[in-house]
Amino acid sequence: MSAVTLGHDEAATPHALEKEHLGPAPKRIVTGYGFWIFILSDMVMFSCFFAAFAVLSGQTAGGPHGAELFNLKNVAIETGCLLLSSFVCGMASIAAEERNAFWFQISMAVTCALGLAFLFIEFREFADLVARGAGPSRSAFLSAFFTLVGCHGLHVSAGILWLLTMMAQVFAKGFRADIQRRFLCFALFWHALDIIWVAVFSVVYLLGSAA
Amino acid sequence: MSDAHLHDQTEVAPGDENTSIRLRVIGYLVGLGLAILLTAVSFFVAGTDLVWQPSIPVAIIVLAIAQMGVHLVFFLHITTGADNTNNVLALAFGLLIVILVIGGSLWIMANLNHNMMPMDQIMQMQR
Numbered sequence: 014m015s016a017v018t019l020g021h022d023e024a025a026t027p028h029a030l031e032k033e034h035l036g037p038a039p040k041r042i043v044t045g046y047g048f049w050i051f052i053l054s055d056m057v058m059f060s061c062f063f064a065a066f067a068v069l070s071g072q073t074a075g076g077p078h079g080a081e082l083f084n085l086k087n088v089a090i091e092t093g094c095l096l097l098s099s100f101v102c103g104m105a106s107i108a109a110e111e112r113n114a115f116w117f118q119i120s121m122a123v124t125c126a127l128g129l130a131f132l133f134i135e136f137r138e139f140a141d142l143v144a145r146g147a148g149p150s151r152s153a154f155l156s157a158f159f160t161l162v163g164c165h166g167l168h169v170s171a172g173i174l175w176l177l178t179m180m181a182q183v184f185a186k187g188f189r190a191d192i193q194r195r196f197l198c199f200a201l202f203w204h205a206l207d208i209i210w211v212a213v214f215s216v217v218y219l220l221g222s223a224a
Numbered sequence: 225m226s227d228a229h230l231h232d233q234t235e236v237a238p239g240d241e242n243t244s245i246r247l248r249v250i251g252y253l254v255g256l257g258l259a260i261l262l263t264a265v266s267f268f269v270a271g272t273d274l275v276w277q278p279s280i281p282v283a284i285i286v287l288a289i290a291q292m293g294v295h296l297v298f299f300l301h302i303t304t305g306a307d308n309t310n311n312v313l314a315l316a317f318g319l320l321i322v323i324l325v326i327g328g329s330l331w332i333m334a335n336l337n338h339n340m341m342p343m344d345q346i347m348q349m350q351r
Contacts, residue, residue, distance in 0.1 A: 045237025049311055053318035060322040064329035089267055096259050099299055103252040107245055201239050204299040208292050211263075215288035219270040223280050 074152035079221030098127035255298025
């Protein structure tokens with residue numbers, strides 16, 4: 014990137030010299046890097062919610078503990094949905110790079126369906142908890158639980174809106190360079206959500222029902 | 225390797241990789257397989273009586289960190305290659321903040337809990 018000290022044997026290393034004068038990086042790399050920084054800051058935000066949950070997980074105020082509330086079979090199905098959707102999203106990335114609109118739209122539709130299935134199961138779980146009197150106002154533990162898991166759910170909802178936008182844009186405008194950059198960012202976002210879900214099911218559900 | 229090729233590959237965006245379709249599909253399949261395996265072990269460990277019980281939380285945390293690594297490498301393509309240095313450095317800084325926030329909160333709050341009078345005694349004093 015920067016012009017570092019040019020050695021005395023410039024003529025001996027023409028390739029190294031050439032690399033120092035490449036100029037600014039291509040726009041795809043700059044955009045991807047910027048969005049990567051955003052994802053990392055999003056993860057820092059999630060780490061605050063995780064810290065709050067970890068601190069408050071024992072503060073049930075006489076209310077139900079995680080072990081009485083969580084249905085691990087549901088969580089396993091949710092995890093499977095997100096894992097598969099992440100894989101299919103990878104297939105969409107390959108289709109986008111190969112400029113194959115047919116497989117791109119199919120992969121994106123499958124990704125969307127799996128994401129919606131995840132959201133549906135999560136929403137049903139939340140509704141069930143509230144109906145059993147274990148809503149976010151019941152105890153500090155449940156407040157932290159709904160904040161953390163709900164925040165991830167909101168991210169998935171936003172991701173699905175973005176996904177539908179990408180499908181429409183590719184359909185209307187084709188694989189233009191700017192559309193490709195947007196899709197690169199979308200794929201990063203979708204895979205990052207999966208990473209956060211790994212932390213959620215491990216820390217909240219598995220540790221919560223083990224303890 | 226031609227000069228033009230070299231020019232293209234000095235840096236990559238996060239999520240980019242440069243190989244054939246078949247290899248890329250295999251890469252995603254390997255990632256999916258490893259992720260499913262780690263998830264399955266995690267769920268199994270959480271509900272089993274076969275292992276020493278106090279080791280279970282540690283095992284779940286270790287498996288989760290391993291699975292995040294799998295996702296980073298196989299899905300996000302954040303690798304240790306020379307063309308990926310910027311992405312890895314940003315990730316390292318993010319990790320530092322995450323560890324400080326989570327570790328620091330747990331440490332401070334555990335210390336406060338340890339030094340604080342039990343809640344029922346505080347309630348009695350307020351009467």
